[in-house]
Amino acid sequence: MRPFGSAVRRAVPAPVSVGRVRYRRRGWNGEQADAARDARTALAELRERTGGVPVVLIGHSMGGRAALWAAGDPAVRGVVALAPWCPPGDPVDHLAGRRVFLLHDEADRVTSARESWDFVDRARAVGADATGIRMPAGGHAMLRGAGDWHRHVAELVAGLVGSERGRTC
Numbered sequence: 001m002r003p004f005g006s007a008v009r010r011a012v013p014a015p016v017s018v019g020r021v022r023y024r025r026r027g028w029n030g031e032q033a034d035a036a037r038d039a040r041t042a043l044a045e046l047r048e049r050t051g052g053v054p055v056v057l058i059g060h061s062m063g064g065r066a067a068l069w070a071a072g073d074p075a076v077r078g079v080v081a082l083a084p085w086c087p088p089g090d091p092v093d094h095l096a097g098r099r100v101f102l103l104h105d106e107a108d109r110v111t112s113a114r115e116s117w118d119f120v121d122r123a124r125a126v127g128a129d130a131t132g133i134r135m136p137a138g139g140h141a142m143l144r145g146a147g148d149w150h151r152h153v154a155e156l157v158a159g160l161v162g163s164e165r166g167r168t169c
Contacts, residue, residue: 011155012158022042056161057080061083062085064085072098078099086111092123098128102116103135
């Protein structure tokens with residue numbers, strides 16, 4: 001994810017902070033959803049440190065799922081989920097009024113682009129400004145065409161944070 005942070009720093013003209021979530025456990029672990037809990041904890045700590053600056057969450061695969069689950073936090077301006085894991089039935093109500101972008105290569109063999117597009121439809125139905133972006137290459141690892149992935153993310157984040165100062169992603 002570091003190349004995405006670098007791309008965001010270059011694309012956003014005002015100061016921007018880029019942070020990372022450290023997951024306590026590997027994997028989703030069912031209904032406990034510790035990855036989402038860890039993302040929410042990181043947001044709470046960020047709010048304490050920064051005083052509540054607007055936040056854009058960026059996550060890949062399970063991290064994309066965790067970002068989408070944590071997006072109900074009041075500081076969250078939007079989410080950019082990369083090849084996210086979006087199984088049917090994941091919650092979307094908390095995304096009403098949020099900007100959400102899901103980027104996926106339909107050749108991904110690890111997570112389902114079809115489930116991402118279904119998630120976008122469900123999020124729109126509850127009032128989210130949700131967009132699915134079909135990436136032409138990269139598979140799940142986003143290696144082929146990596147520059148396109150970085151560029152898209154940087155442009156989306158720059159658009160989400162606008163001209164505000166003290167942004168965090």
